[in-house]
Amino acid sequence: MKAFELRELDTNDLVDRLEKAREELFRLRLSWSAGSLEDPNQVRFKRHEIARIMTILREREIAAELVREEEQSNAE
Numbered sequence: 137m138k139a140f141e142l143r144e145l146d147t148n149d150l151v152d153r154l155e156k157a158r159e160e161l162f163r164l165r166l167s168w169s170a171g172s173l174e175d176p177n178q179v180r181f182k183r184h185e186i187a188r189i190m191t192i193l194r195e196r197e198i199a200a201e202l203v204r205e206e207e208q209s210n211a212e
Contacts, residue, residue, distance in 0.1 A: 139188050147196060154189045157182060 142150065161182045167173040 137185065137188075139192065142188060142192050147193065150189055150193055154186065154193070157186045157189065161186065 142153075145153070161179065164173060164179050164182055168176060168179060173179075
């Protein structure tokens with residue numbers, strides 16, 4: 137999934153996708169170590185997907201923090 141598609145999802149959906157992606161990465165690594173993984177590039181793609189999701193979650197966290205700081209400075 138592309139980053140712009142992920143940005144359209146809400147935070148709870150992103151957290152769910154992150155958890156599922158991490159589980160899938162775990163299964164892929166097990167298959168790879170057992171020698172039954174057909175396409176080793178799947179591991180790389182899954183790691184990139186996890187990184188995209190984590191980046192978007194962090195962007196949202198920073199944006200929320202900036203809003204809180206701005207509200208606090210306006211209240212003073």
